[in-house]
Amino acid sequence: MAKNRTFTMLKPDAVEKGHIGAILEKISASGFRIVAMKLTQMTTKDAQNFYAVHSERPFFADLVEYMTRGPIVAAILEKDNAVEDFRTLIGATNPADAAEGTIRKMFADSISENAVHGSDSDENAFIESAFHFSGREMF
Ligand code: UDP
Numbered sequence: 001m002a003k004n005r006t007f008t009m010l011k012p013d014a015v016e017k018g019h020i021g022a023i024l025e026k027i028s029a030s031g032f033r034i035v036a037m038k039l040t041q042m043t044t045k046d047a048q049n050f051y052a053v054h055s056e057r058p059f060f061a062d063l064v065e066y067m068t069r070g071p072i073v074a075a076i077l078e079k080d081n082a083v084e085d086f087r088t089l090i091g092a093t094n095p096a097d098a099a100e101g102t103i104r105k106m107f108a109d110s111i112s113e114n115a116v117h118g119s120d121s122d123e124n125a126f127i128e129s130a131f132h133f134s135g136r137e138m139f
Helices: 012-016 020-029 044-050 060-068 082-090 103-107 122-132
Strands: 003-010 033-040 072-080 116-118
Touching: 003 020, 003 082, 003 122, 012 020, 012 060, 012 072, 020 033, 020 072, 020 103, 033 122, 044 060, 044 122, 072 082, 072 122, 082 103, 082 116, 082 122, 103 116
Parallel strands: none
Antiparallel strands: 003 072, 003 116, 033 072
């Protein structure tokens, strides 16, 4: 399997609760190399654009409010089969459905405030990485 990349955000709830270190530890221990990383905060426009695919969903306004209320950690991760393996590591969107040992099972409280984002395809990983990072910020 070729090495590839995925994009993640440790969402505002995870940062507020002081879980940055524990989540990064788990990501590293699971074999992902950090290619890029920063603490940043999304504007309303950023969040509306990032989650544009959900703009007609009933939870969209709350999602934008949540994602902009405080800093996030944005990162690009590299590993064989990165997109799929990272989705497995974070677990189901709803932490109540997430498998034991997954990041959402361990650190998330609800389907809306679910601690972490992971790209769902190689194409979206590329788009989302470019949304947050310039080429010179990737190592
Ligand atoms: N979300 C929500 N309510 C829902 C479904 C999703 O608030 O019923 C939020 C949640 O933060 C989720 C994000 O919208 O992570 C994007 O949803 P998606 O279905 O893409 O889930 P993901 O790919 O993050 O698992």
